[in-house]
Structures are given as C-alpha cells and as structure tokens.
Amino acid sequence: MSIKTFTEKEMKSLLKNPNVKAVSPKGITYTDDFKRYFIAQNQAGKLPRDIFEDSGFDIEVVGMYRVQAAGKRWRSAYRKNGLEGLNDTRKGNSGRPRERDLSIEEKYARLKAQVNLLKAENELLKKIDLAGKEANEKEITLSAEQKYVLIRSIITKYKLKNKVQYLCNVSQISRSGYYNYFHSSSQKRRQEREERDEQLRGIIMKAYQFKKRKKGARQIKMTLAGQFKIVFNLKRIRRIMKKYEIVCPIRKANPYRRMLKATQEHRVMPNLLKRQFKQEVPGKVLLTDITYLFYGRGQKAYLSTIKDGSTNEILAYQVSDRMTMDLATETLLKLKKNRRFKKREGALIHSDQGIHYTHPYFQKLVKKLGLQQSMSRRGNCWDNAPQESFFGHFKDEANIKSCETIEELKKEIKNYMIYYNNYRHQWNLKKMTPVQYRDHLLKIA
Structure with missing residues (x-):
C-alpha cells in the first residue's frame, strides 16, 4: 500500500500542530513528548486514531496507514528500550536542515557531487552514442553486459553513490540486470x-x-x-x-556466360525432365554440365560432371585445360566404366543447350548408352538447378586457387569428389551422404 504525499497546503497545516517538529511531502517528524504521550494513552486502552485526533491531527490528511505504522514503530521501540527508545536521534529526523542552513563546505560538496553526476552522464551517453555509430559501420552492437561494465567504471571513476538506478535508466537497461551481472x-x-x-x-x-x-x-x-x-x-x-566468428564460405553468382550458340547441324532436345529431379530411383535421372575453374596465377580449367539427380552422387567427371568436345564425351565414357552406376528403365541425361550437348557426336553416344536426352529451356538455369548448385558448393569448398598446376588441380578435385560422395552429409538427403542415401534407396526399393 502506498503512503499519500502531502500538498503544500497540508504541510503548512501540519506544521501548526505543536506535536510536529518537521514535515516533508512524504513524512512527518513528531516530537518526543508526543511519542511518550501516545504510549501512555495507548497502554491505557486508547486507540491510535483517537490519540491522534485528540492531539489535533486530521486523520484524513495524515492517513490511517501512517498513524498505524507510527504506533507500531513506537510500541516496538518502547518494549525494547523503554522511554529512551522514543528519543529520536536519527540523522535528519530532528528536522532536516533547509538549503540556507547548510555550511559552505556542505554546499560545495553537494555542488561537486552534482557536477560529477553530469560528467558521468555525459561520458556514458557519449560512449554509447559512439558505439552506436560504429555499429552502423561495422555491424556490431553494444550489449547489455558491456553497458553494465561501462556504468560500473564510470561510478568508480566519479565516486558516485546511489546512482545505479539513474545511470541504468539513462542507458536503457534494467537495474536488477546490473546487480545480477556483478553478483558472484x-x-x-x-x-x-x-x-x-x-x-x-x-x-x-x-x-x-x-x-x-x-x-x-x-x-x-x-x-x-x-x-x-x-x-x-x-x-x-x-x-x-x-x-567466435567462424564464417562459412558464401556462395556467389557465377559471372560467366554460357557457351556459344549451337550451329545449324546441332540439335536441341525437348525438356523431358521438367524439373522432376528427385524420383527416388538411383540411376534414372542424370544431370550434366560444364563449369570454369580459375587456379594458380589466373590459369583456367574446365570441369564436366554427371550427377545423379536422386542421390546427388557424382557418377563421373572430367577435368581439362581446354574446352573441347572430349570434355563432355569423356565424361560419358567414364560413366559407362563406373561399376557403381546401374542404369534404370527410362533413364535420361539432362543438360543445358550448350554446344557440347547439341553436338551430333555427343547425342549419338548418349543413344549408344541407352539413355534418353533432355535439355533445359534456353536461358533457364532453374531447369538444371541441382547441377548448378553442386558447382556453387564445389567452388566454395574446394581449395582451387591454391593449386599451381593442372596436376595439383586434378588431385584436389579427386579428393573433393571422394569427400563429397562419401563424407559430405546433405540436409535434403535425410542428413546422409550421397553414397549412404543411394544405398538407403536401394534397400527400400
């Protein structure tokens, strides 16, 4: 329950009562004689309210809660120390001195404390504002914990007392959080x-x-x-x-354009796949493409791969420092030699409309392997998205730029393909590796 505060008019009225030594908006200082009179009357059976009213107090102004609290406090002091316990010796309760009653030294100390508080507040706000500007530039923020430490250092520096609540409000943090932070x-x-x-x-x-x-x-x-x-x-x-600022590689958009348009003798095949990449049947959907690789001191190489659309396993790949037809056809021949690859009924190989895949020789070899051929629509990379995605991850994770020769590059690519197929778990493969997921699909087939 909150205690009522006094207005200026009520304070003037209370000061006229001879039983009152001093009045503030929040409290009354009573004379020691009135306290002894209260105890005597109360022991004779008189109620606290009646004692106060008989002594000239207006209960509506004083408040019944304040009357009961004062009576309880005085009775406790009397039981403990007798009449001596009713003598009020607490600092300030004999009537708090006004500003005009302060000595020169006290006034100076008060002004010095006020100046220190202003300096502390200014320094605190300045440091928080500076951190905010740095946050906009460097994407960092001043945490609550940092503010707690900052406030404690400023309190120590300016020797402030009882200003934690004020500085916490200025910093827009909680006082309880401050104390809790420094608790052992x-x-x-x-x-x-x-x-x-x-x-x-x-x-x-x-x-x-x-x-x-x-x-x-x-x-x-x-x-x-x-x-x-x-x-x-x-x-x-x-x-x-x-x-701990452990940063993973960020994939970037491929800045290189696709290969030149096919000549008149080249033939574009229809899009049979229609983005049905995941058919949960290993060896049925094959995706292929070629990407650029830059290594060493600006040297360029090319990587051709064939990927299983259902398991994401890389079934065959070919590396070359020249963009020739052999790049695509050799990849097909390596697929044929792969003993782990089992062609399924209705299997097809899907690519973009690149010059290698529209070439008659490549299309003839596809038929010889018993595969159907499918192509993305022109300029639509989403029709072969899983293959593009693989190249993106590969360039992020493989240590290509550190390779100085084509032999080193081929060795790095070989190591990565082993890692990718056998050790790199994938979220959309039920957190399995491509090889594990392939075996999983074969078991449930």
Whole structure:
C-alpha cells in the first residue's frame, strides 16, 4: 500500500500542530513528548486514531496507514528500550536542515557531487552514442553486459553513490540486470558458460575443418552426427559460430556466360525432365554440365560432371585445360566404366543447350548408352538447378586457387569428389551422404 504525499497546503497545516517538529511531502517528524504521550494513552486502552485526533491531527490528511505504522514503530521501540527508545536521534529526523542552513563546505560538496553526476552522464551517453555509430559501420552492437561494465567504471571513476538506478535508466537497461551481472553467482555462471562454449568451439571446429573443407552450420550439424556421432542443436551451432566468428564460405553468382550458340547441324532436345529431379530411383535421372575453374596465377580449367539427380552422387567427371568436345564425351565414357552406376528403365541425361550437348557426336553416344536426352529451356538455369548448385558448393569448398598446376588441380578435385560422395552429409538427403542415401534407396526399393 502506498503512503499519500502531502500538498503544500497540508504541510503548512501540519506544521501548526505543536506535536510536529518537521514535515516533508512524504513524512512527518513528531516530537518526543508526543511519542511518550501516545504510549501512555495507548497502554491505557486508547486507540491510535483517537490519540491522534485528540492531539489535533486530521486523520484524513495524515492517513490511517501512517498513524498505524507510527504506533507500531513506537510500541516496538518502547518494549525494547523503554522511554529512551522514543528519543529520536536519527540523522535528519530532528528536522532536516533547509538549503540556507547548510555550511559552505556542505554546499560545495553537494555542488561537486552534482557536477560529477553530469560528467558521468555525459561520458556514458557519449560512449554509447559512439558505439552506436560504429555499429552502423561495422555491424556490431553494444550489449547489455558491456553497458553494465561501462556504468560500473564510470561510478568508480566519479565516486558516485546511489546512482545505479539513474545511470541504468539513462542507458536503457534494467537495474536488477546490473546487480545480477556483478553478483558472484552470476559471474561464476558466466565463467562456466565461457568454458562450455570453448569446449563446444573445439568440437565444432573439428567438424568445420573435417577433410579440410569449410562448412556452414547445417553441414557442421550433419558432419558431427554422421562422422563423430555427436548431436548438436542447429541454433547452438549457429550461436557458437557467431560468437567466435567462424564464417562459412558464401556462395556467389557465377559471372560467366554460357557457351556459344549451337550451329545449324546441332540439335536441341525437348525438356523431358521438367524439373522432376528427385524420383527416388538411383540411376534414372542424370544431370550434366560444364563449369570454369580459375587456379594458380589466373590459369583456367574446365570441369564436366554427371550427377545423379536422386542421390546427388557424382557418377563421373572430367577435368581439362581446354574446352573441347572430349570434355563432355569423356565424361560419358567414364560413366559407362563406373561399376557403381546401374542404369534404370527410362533413364535420361539432362543438360543445358550448350554446344557440347547439341553436338551430333555427343547425342549419338548418349543413344549408344541407352539413355534418353533432355535439355533445359534456353536461358533457364532453374531447369538444371541441382547441377548448378553442386558447382556453387564445389567452388566454395574446394581449395582451387591454391593449386599451381593442372596436376595439383586434378588431385584436389579427386579428393573433393571422394569427400563429397562419401563424407559430405546433405540436409535434403535425410542428413546422409550421397553414397549412404543411394544405398538407403536401394534397400527400400
């Protein structure tokens, strides 16, 4: 229950009562004689309300809650120390001195405290504002914990007392949060959390650097589950990556144009696939394409792949430093030699309308392998999206630029293909690797 405050008029009225020494908007200081009179009358059986009214107090002005609280306080003091306990010796309760009653030294100390508070407030706001400007430029923010530390340092610097609430309001943080932050148990919990996060960082870095291929949060989650048999929540992994600035490669749009248009003798095939990439049957949907690779000191190479649309497994690939027809046809021949590849009924190979795939020799070889041929619509990369996606991930994760020769490049690509097929877990493959998912589909077939 809140105690009523007094108006100026009520304060003047109360000061006229001889039983009152001083009045403030929030309280009354009574004379020691009135306290002794109250105890005597109360012990004789008189009620506190009646005692106050008989002494000239207006209960509506004083408030019944204040009357009862004062009576309870005086009775307790009397039981403990007798009449001596009713003598009010607390600082300021003999009547708080007015400003004019302060000494020169007291006035100077008060002014100095006010100046220090203004300096502290100005410094606090300046540092928060500066951090905000840096946040806009560098994408960082001043956390509540940083504000807590900043406030404590300013309080210590300017020797402020009882100004935590005020500075917390200025900083737009909670006072309870400030005290909780510096509580010994909270500091212990933070230390324990930091130690746990360091351990998690070590585990996550093992997955991040597994097979020397950098990974994103989902890849890390699947690698931990598949290779290390550790299950982590995806949000936890992202929190640790953000905290320790573990950055995964960012895929960028391919800046290179597609190959030249086909000549008159080349023939474009219809789009038989119609984006039905996932048919849950290994060896039925094959996707192929060619991409550019830059390595060493501006050297260029080309990579041709054939990918299983259902399992994402790379069934065949060919690397060359020249863009010739052999690049595409050799990839087909390697597919034929792949013992793991089992052609299914109605199997087709899908590509874009590149010059290699519209060439009569390539189309003849496709028929010889017993495959149907399908092509994306012109200028529509979405018709072969999974293959484009693979190239994007490959360029992000493979260490291509570090290769100095074509032989080093081929070795790196070979290592990556082994990693991709056998160790790289994929979210849309039920968190399995392509080879695991292929075996899974064959079991349930």
